[in-house]
Amino acid sequence: EPIARQLGAEDGRAVLVGRTPAEFADKVVALHEDEQLWTAVREAGLAFVRTWNDPGRLRSDLASIMKGILSEARR
Numbered sequence: 001e002p003i004a005r006q007l008g009a010e011d012g013r014a015v016l017v018g019r020t021p022a023e024f025a026d027k028v029v030a031l032h033e034d035e036q037l038w039t040a041v042r043e044a045g046l047a048f049v050r051t052w053n054d055p056g057r058l059r060s061d062l063a064s065i066m067k068g069i070l071s072e073a074r075r
Contacts, residue, residue, distance in 0.1 A: 007052075014048035016041060 004010075004017050011017040016031065018024025031038050051057075 009048060014041065014044040 004015050009015045016027040018027050031041060
């Protein structure tokens with residue numbers, strides 16, 4: 001759960017979060033048995049990855065990080 005939260009992924013949309021081994025197993029089984037759930041999570045997951053791995057966004061984020069590093073180095 002902490003990793004999903006850090007990534008900004010909402011449980012039940014782009015990911016299914018299992019807080020215990022049994023809950024994780026239940027969610028894996030649900031994905032396997034429920035085609036509608038699988039399709040919804042798959043589509044939301046792909047959209048999430050596309051958003052966070054957009055080349056323009058990555059360039060912008062990297063430029064922002066580098067600016068911060070350079071401004072700290074100049075101090």
